[in-house]
Each structure stands twice: as structure tokens, then as C-alpha cells.
Amino acid sequence: MQATLFLEQLLNGLQFGFMLFLMAAGLTLIFGVMGLINLAHGSLYMIGAFACAAVAAATGSFWLGLMASLAAAAAAGALIEVVVIRRLYQRDHLDQVLATFALILILSEATRWLFGSLPLYLDIPPLLQGTVPLPGGSRYQLYRLALIGAGAAVAIGLYLLIARTRMGMRIRAGESDREMIAALGVDIRSLYTIVFALGAALAGFAGAMVGALQSVQIGMGEPVLILAFVVIVIGGIGSIRGALVGALLVGVVDTLGRFLLPALLSTFVSPSAAASTGAALASMLIYVVMALILAIRPQGLFPAGS
Amino acid sequence: MKKTLAACALAILASTGAAVAEPVKIGMITTLSGGGAGLGIDVRDAFELAIKKSGNAEIEIIVEDDAQKPELAVQIADKMVQSDKVDLLTGIIWSNLAMAVVPSVTAQDIIYLSPNAGPSPLAGAQCNKNYFNVAYQNDNFHEAMGEYANADYKKMFILAPNYPAGKDSLTGFKRYYKGEIAGEVYTQLGQTDYAAEIAQIRASDADGVFIFLPGGMGIAFTKQYAQSGVGTPLMGPGFSFSQDVLGAIGDAALGVRNSASWAKDLDNAANKDFVAAFQAEYNRLPSIYAAQAYDTANLILSALAKAGVKDKDAFRAALKEADFATVRGKFRFNSNQHPIQDIYVREVVKEGDVITNRIIGTAFTDHGDAYAKDCKI
Structure with missing residues (x-):
């Protein structure tokens, strides 16, 4: 096995992990602070990607599109919180799942109504096109390095926001005791809206960044949503640190598994059989990891409030 | 009146x-x-x-x-x-x-x-x-690409999603392709990030890449492949490079060879x-x-x-x-x-602002399918 290929795959795993983190961070914050299961988080990811593609197509600038994606996803998040989600905090999780599932359908069809059903075009900005050399002679795509950088920057920013600011203090207080913080005179309703919009903006940001790499189409958020749930279950529900560790773990395990398992199997069976069996095993790998971690630590790696 | x-x-x-x-x-x-x-x-x-x-x-x-x-x-x-x-x-x-x-x-x-x-x-x-x-018949376009690849390519890297149509695709390709297979990879159905597979293509010594990735998967792969700068020629059945997805792939699709029974020209x-x-x-x-x-x-x-x-x-x-x-x-x-028809090889080109396909050759004339002999009507 060449070391350069391994290094490239490790970077791929990190990049995938950081993008998952952007999704999982919002999801885990919303669950931690409000106790709400939000299935429509993937739709906010889609809204970010569509906003970015539409604005980039109209203005010719990816960066304006990126800002639009943050604004559109945050606005959509705030609107959803005020109109729908606010009525669900007192209900049990099944009602929340049902209502947010309905939101997925409504938002998907609304997007189709606005943009049509064909996928949209979104390319990476000229500044970040091309590849950079890796040690060992291989090359790596600059944009993927930028994604790793952006993900790491958001992780640090979120840590500072939650650990060092008054806003973060309120979020932490909301996580540990909702009634008490409301009794102390903090406007819990607007705090909820802000947290929801923040989570939505992170999802929209991820959608726009990844949309340039993949395809901007209806339903693009749901596969990512499932992985984001795996991440927060592994990391411990409600914990940002857990979301970061879980996301990187899932990203690296999934990427390396997809590449190493077929190679490993091909020493035993024919290449064609190894390719299809290895691919099937690799797609199960992260769920196996999740099951193992839950067996050892049922609360996840970093349970909130510990 | x-x-x-x-x-x-x-x-x-x-x-x-x-x-x-x-x-x-x-x-x-x-x-x-x-x-x-x-x-x-x-x-x-x-x-x-x-x-x-x-x-x-x-x-x-x-x-x-x-x-x-x-x-x-x-x-x-x-x-x-x-x-x-x-x-x-x-x-x-x-x-x-x-x-x-x-x-x-x-x-x-x-x-x-x-x-x-x-x-x-x-x-x-x-x-x-x-x-x-x-x-x-599902295999037809893949068979055509296998036949086409015989002319110029000695070592092909082939890739499809891990589901029945994906396996049929690579089987159809290999039914006519006579050269060597540099790598055969099955991906998850609905996968949207192909960095791990593109790294393997880069590390292999393939002189051509065949993909069958319909819908959003093909859009994602083709964009990422072009951005990665690997540069090994890309080909596939017409589904991944049809008019409905070309707009979303953009210039990244230019030059890709693909097979179909029809083209607008x-x-x-x-x-x-x-x-x-x-x-x-x-x-x-x-x-x-x-x-x-x-x-x-x-x-x-x-x-x-x-x-x-x-x-x-x-x-x-x-x-x-x-x-x-x-x-x-x-x-x-x-x-x-099932049809007996010609299968063409098309190339993705830009006509003005529109990205579309143009026919560059014929892979099969009056092509049927491999299963007709099992059919007793």
C-alpha cells in the first residue's frame, strides 16, 4: 500500500468528517438546548445549496452565493422555528418527528416549485480551483483543503462562542435547566430562535460548500442527515465536542473502509467479488462502529453536561 | 367567419x-x-x-x-x-x-x-x-462502451454503484471489453462524495475510466473528477451525461465519451x-x-x-x-x-452556451441483447 495514497485518503476522511460536523453541530445544539428532534435539518442544508447556486448563477460570484446561503438558511430556520417548531417543544418526540418529516416534504416540493426539478449548476470559485502537491509526489485538490480549513475554523468559532460569550453561557444554561433559566428572566423564546437559526446557518453553509463539489438537487440533504444522526449518537447527544470527534471518526472510518476493505478482501477472493463484498461491508462499517461505541458507552463518547 | x-x-x-x-x-x-x-x-x-x-x-x-x-x-x-x-x-x-x-x-x-x-x-x-x-435492454449502452473502449484503451478502471443495475452495467461492459481491468470498484447507491475512489484511480495505472452513475451521483463524480486533475479519459453510458444533468455538471463534462441510441443531432x-x-x-x-x-x-x-x-x-x-x-x-x-437498434458513441460538447452531446461514431449496428435466446414467446 503506497503511503501517498493512504495520506490522500486520510485527508479525504478528514474533509468528509468536517462537513459532517457542520451538519451535526446544528443538530446536536438544537437537541441539546431545546430537546427537539429536527428531521428537517437536511432541508436547511438543501436550502443553503440552492441559495448559493442561484445567487452564484445570477451574480457570477461564489462568495456572494456563500453569504446568501448563510442568510437564506438562517432566515428559513428562524421562520420555521417561529411558525412550526415553537408549538412542538412541549410535545413528545414522536410528534416532533412527524411534524419535521412533514417539513421535509413541504420544503422539497417548495424548492421544486421555485427552481424546477433539474439539478442546478454550482462550481468551485476560481480562487480555490486546482490542486496542490502532497509529500510523496501525489497531488490534492485545493478546494478540499479549504473545506478542512473552513470546518476547523467553524469548530474553533463554535467553541469560543459557547465557552467564552454571554450568549454561549445562556445556551449552556438552557441545556442544563430550561425552567430555571426562564425563571431567571432570560428570554428563552428568542434564545431558542437564535439557536435554531444558528444551527440552520451551519447546515446551509455546509450545503453550499459541499454543493460546489457534489450536485445541487432536491433531496440532497437526507443522506447527510442520516449520517449526522449517527455522528451525534456516537458523540453524545447535545455535545459539540462529541459532534466534532464523532464526525471526524465517521468521516475517516467510512473513507478508509471504502478503500481498504476491498483491497484487504482481494487477497482472499477474486477482484470482482472482493470489490462488491468489500463495498457492501464498507457501507455497514460506520454502523458497526456506532453499535460498538454504544455497547461500551451507551451515552456516547462525550455525553452533554458531563 | x-x-x-x-x-x-x-x-x-x-x-x-x-x-x-x-x-x-x-x-x-x-x-x-x-x-x-x-x-x-x-x-x-x-x-x-x-x-x-x-x-x-x-x-x-x-x-x-x-x-x-x-x-x-x-x-x-x-x-x-x-x-x-x-x-x-x-x-x-x-x-x-x-x-x-x-x-x-x-x-x-x-x-x-x-x-x-x-x-x-x-x-x-x-x-x-x-x-x-x-x-x-439495460446492458446495451454499457456493452457499447466496452466495444468502443477496445479501440484505444488497454487498461480500464471501472466503477458503478453496488446494486443490481450497477453490477449488470459492469458485467455488460466486460462482456465486450477485451483489455485489462486496472480496477473494479462498487460504490454505495446514492453516494455523493467520490474522493476515495478518485484517489484510487489516480494511484492506478489505468488509461481510461468507465463509470455508470445515474442522476446526482454522476453529477457529483464528474465534477469532482474534473476538479481533481487526474485527467485520465472518462467514459460511460449516456445516462450519466444526458441533457437533464449536463447543465448541472457544466464544463467538467466536456469531452466525456458516452453511449446512447439517440442524440439530438x-x-x-x-x-x-x-x-x-x-x-x-x-x-x-x-x-x-x-x-x-x-x-x-x-x-x-x-x-x-x-x-x-x-x-x-x-x-x-x-x-x-x-x-x-x-x-x-x-x-x-x-x-x-426488445429493440434491435444502432448504438452511438457521443461526445459532450459546448454549442454556444449550451452543453450537449454530439455523435462521433457508431459502436454497434443493429444490436440486440444477450437475453433474447432465453425468451420463449
């Missing part, structure tokens, strides 16, 4: 037409919502366009959305057969949905015409006199007429799915001119003659009622 006269003339024309025509109900089950909706919408629009151009007012089309879900498609088929009492069924895009619907409706003596999916069981042992495939009168009419009606270029649906509608119209739809034996015989002006230039049915 002129208008009323013209209307009278039309009415007379229509009434004389109606003397032979009888009411025909066609049920269309296709995908109009979800990620695969672009394909179904092209099929519906082209089918309706052909019926509209024919001026046959006796044909009623009932369209329903299957949302790409097999269980929903089965329910719709039951409803169309039992309560709408349709004479013909058509429209399904996906092979897994076709496998769920076609065997049961054809067993109830309803004629089904496929405008897209062509799973191998329905071409072989499970073929049926009520099942007509107007599109292709095919030089025949029916095709020129179709492309112009489709553009005028819907303000976009048609895709291969639109072309196949347009042919399906015209095949039905040609059979209706010869036989009544209630006389099943005569109608099936009329369908089998395939006596219609196909946009593919030539078309006839094999013994298993």
Missing part, C-alpha cells in the same frame, strides 16, 4: 377520423417528484407532445407520480387497471419499479410499453407477449421535427428519456392506425411491426420484443 369555417372543416376532419378511432386510455406511471423527477418529467412531456402533434383527440392520458417508490407504483398500477380501466400502461423509469409492476400487469393481459427501464429478467426468461420495450426528418417541437413547446433541449417516450407514443399511434386497442392480438401484432417514424433513424423489435 373564416375562423368558424376553419373550425367546421376541422370538426369534419375530426369526425371522419373518429369513425375509425375509438377512445383509448393510456396510464402513465412515472417519477415526477424526488431526486429522479427530471427523467419522468421529460418522459411525460415528450409523450404528451407526440399525442398532441398527432391531433388524435380520442386518446386520454392518465399520469400519476410514483415518487420512485416500488410500492407506490404497484398501487397506482392496480388503480389504473381496476378502476380507470386503462387499455395500455407505460412510463416507468426505474428497473426496480418495472420489476414490481410489469409482471403482474402483463399477467392481467394489459399491454405495457417501457419508455426506459429494461431489466434483464424481462428480456429473458420472464419475457411476456404483453411487454414491449421501446428503449433498450441524429440526421433524420423525424428527429429534427421532434427536437424543434420539443424546444418550442418546453423551451429546453430533450434528453434521451424524452426521445424514447416520444418514440413510445408514436409506436402506439402507429398501431392504433392499424388495429383497435380492444382486439389485443391484432394490436400486439401491429405494435410488433414497429411501423413508425422513429427519432432514432431505425428501430425494429427482436424476438423478445
Whole structure:
């Protein structure tokens, strides 16, 4: 096995992990602070990607599109919180799942109504096109390095926001005791809206960044949503640190598994059989990891409030 | 006054037409919502366009959305057969949905015409006199790419999603490709990030890459592949580089070779007429799915001119003659009622601002499929 290929795959795993983190961070914050299961988080990811593609197509600038994606996803998040989600905090999780599932359908069809059903075009900005050399002679795509950088920057920013600011203090207080913080005179309703919009903006940001790499189409958020749930279950529900560790773990395990398992199997069976069996095993790998971690630590790696 | 006269003339024309025509109900089950909706919408629009151009007012089309879900498609088929009492069924895009619907409706003596999916069981042992495939057998385009790759490529890296159609694809490719396989990779269905696979392509010594990744998967792969700067020539079946996805891939698709039974620049009168009419009606270029649906509608119209739809034996015989002006230039049915047709190699090019396909060669002439020998009709 060449070391350069391994290094490239490790970077791929990190990049995938950081993008998952952007999704999982919002999801885990919303669950931690409000106790709400939000299935429509993937739709906010889609809204970010569509906003970015539409604005980039109209203005010719990816960066304006990126800002639009943050604004559109945050606005959509705030609107959803005020109109729908606010009525669900007192209900049990099944009602929340049902209502947010309905939101997925409504938002998907609304997007189709606005943009049509064909996928949209979104390319990476000229500044970040091309590849950079890796040690060992291989090359790596600059944009993927930028994604790793952006993900790491958001992780640090979120840590500072939650650990060092008054806003973060309120979020932490909301996580540990909702009634008490409301009794102390903090406007819990607007705090909820802000947290929801923040989570939505992170999802929209991820959608726009990844949309340039993949395809901007209806339903693009749901596969990512499932992985984001795996991440927060592994990391411990409600914990940002857990979301970061879980996301990187899932990203690296999934990427390396997809590449190493077929190679490993091909020493035993024919290449064609190894390719299809290895691919099937690799797609199960992260769920196996999740099951193992839950067996050892049922609360996840970093349970909130510990 | 002129208008009323013209209307009278039309009415007379229509009434004389109606003397032979009888009411025909066609049920269309296709995908109009979800990620695969672009394909179904092209099929519906082209089918309706052909019926509209024919001026046959006796044909009623009932369209329903299957949302790409097999269980929903089965329910719709039951409803169309039992309560709408349709004479013909058509429209399904996906092979897994076709496998769920076609065997049961054809067993109830309803004629089904496929405008897209062509799973191998329905071409072989499970073929049926009520099942007509107007599109292709699933392996055809992959076989064509394998044949094409023989000319210039000695070591191919091949990649498809890990599901039945993906495995059929690589099997079809290898059925005709004689060179060496540098790597064979199966990805997850619905996967959108291909960094790990592209790294393996970069590390291999392949001189060509064949992919079968329909819909969003193909968009994602092609963009990432172009951005990665690997540069090994890319090829695949026409599905990943059809008009419905080219706009979203953008310049990254330029130069990619792909196989299909149709392209918008095919030089025949029916095709020129179709492309112009489709553009005028819907303000976009048609895709291969639109072309196949347009042919399906015209095949039905040609059979209706010869036989009544209630006389099943005569109608099936009329369908089998395939006596219609196909946009593919030539078309006839094999013994298993699947097409015998030419398969072309196309290249993705830019015409002005529009990214589209242009024919650069012919991979197969009068190509049937590998399963016809197992079919006993």
C-alpha cells in the first residue's frame, strides 16, 4: 500500500468528517438546548445549496452565493422555528418527528416549485480551483483543503462562542435547566430562535460548500442527515465536542473502509467479488462502529453536561 | 367567419377520423417528484407532445407520480387497471419499479410499453407477449462502451454503484471489453462524495475510466473528477451525461465519451421535427428519456392506425411491426420484443452556451441483447 495514497485518503476522511460536523453541530445544539428532534435539518442544508447556486448563477460570484446561503438558511430556520417548531417543544418526540418529516416534504416540493426539478449548476470559485502537491509526489485538490480549513475554523468559532460569550453561557444554561433559566428572566423564546437559526446557518453553509463539489438537487440533504444522526449518537447527544470527534471518526472510518476493505478482501477472493463484498461491508462499517461505541458507552463518547 | 369555417372543416376532419378511432386510455406511471423527477418529467412531456402533434383527440392520458417508490407504483398500477380501466400502461423509469409492476400487469393481459427501464429478467426468461420495450435492454449502452473502449484503451478502471443495475452495467461492459481491468470498484447507491475512489484511480495505472452513475451521483463524480486533475479519459453510458444533468455538471463534462441510441443531432426528418417541437413547446433541449417516450407514443399511434386497442392480438401484432417514424433513424423489435437498434458513441460538447452531446461514431449496428435466446414467446 503506497503511503501517498493512504495520506490522500486520510485527508479525504478528514474533509468528509468536517462537513459532517457542520451538519451535526446544528443538530446536536438544537437537541441539546431545546430537546427537539429536527428531521428537517437536511432541508436547511438543501436550502443553503440552492441559495448559493442561484445567487452564484445570477451574480457570477461564489462568495456572494456563500453569504446568501448563510442568510437564506438562517432566515428559513428562524421562520420555521417561529411558525412550526415553537408549538412542538412541549410535545413528545414522536410528534416532533412527524411534524419535521412533514417539513421535509413541504420544503422539497417548495424548492421544486421555485427552481424546477433539474439539478442546478454550482462550481468551485476560481480562487480555490486546482490542486496542490502532497509529500510523496501525489497531488490534492485545493478546494478540499479549504473545506478542512473552513470546518476547523467553524469548530474553533463554535467553541469560543459557547465557552467564552454571554450568549454561549445562556445556551449552556438552557441545556442544563430550561425552567430555571426562564425563571431567571432570560428570554428563552428568542434564545431558542437564535439557536435554531444558528444551527440552520451551519447546515446551509455546509450545503453550499459541499454543493460546489457534489450536485445541487432536491433531496440532497437526507443522506447527510442520516449520517449526522449517527455522528451525534456516537458523540453524545447535545455535545459539540462529541459532534466534532464523532464526525471526524465517521468521516475517516467510512473513507478508509471504502478503500481498504476491498483491497484487504482481494487477497482472499477474486477482484470482482472482493470489490462488491468489500463495498457492501464498507457501507455497514460506520454502523458497526456506532453499535460498538454504544455497547461500551451507551451515552456516547462525550455525553452533554458531563 | 373564416375562423368558424376553419373550425367546421376541422370538426369534419375530426369526425371522419373518429369513425375509425375509438377512445383509448393510456396510464402513465412515472417519477415526477424526488431526486429522479427530471427523467419522468421529460418522459411525460415528450409523450404528451407526440399525442398532441398527432391531433388524435380520442386518446386520454392518465399520469400519476410514483415518487420512485416500488410500492407506490404497484398501487397506482392496480388503480389504473381496476378502476380507470386503462387499455395500455407505460412510463416507468426505474428497473426496480418495472420489476414490481410489469409482471403482474402483463399477467392481467394489459399491454405495457417501457419508455426506459429494461431489466434483464424481462428480456429473458420472464419475457411476456404483453411487454414491449421501446428503449433498450439495460446492458446495451454499457456493452457499447466496452466495444468502443477496445479501440484505444488497454487498461480500464471501472466503477458503478453496488446494486443490481450497477453490477449488470459492469458485467455488460466486460462482456465486450477485451483489455485489462486496472480496477473494479462498487460504490454505495446514492453516494455523493467520490474522493476515495478518485484517489484510487489516480494511484492506478489505468488509461481510461468507465463509470455508470445515474442522476446526482454522476453529477457529483464528474465534477469532482474534473476538479481533481487526474485527467485520465472518462467514459460511460449516456445516462450519466444526458441533457437533464449536463447543465448541472457544466464544463467538467466536456469531452466525456458516452453511449446512447439517440442524440439530438441524429440526421433524420423525424428527429429534427421532434427536437424543434420539443424546444418550442418546453423551451429546453430533450434528453434521451424524452426521445424514447416520444418514440413510445408514436409506436402506439402507429398501431392504433392499424388495429383497435380492444382486439389485443391484432394490436400486439401491429405494435410488433414497429411501423413508425422513429427519432432514432431505425428501430425494429427482436424476438423478445426488445429493440434491435444502432448504438452511438457521443461526445459532450459546448454549442454556444449550451452543453450537449454530439455523435462521433457508431459502436454497434443493429444490436440486440444477450437475453433474447432465453425468451420463449
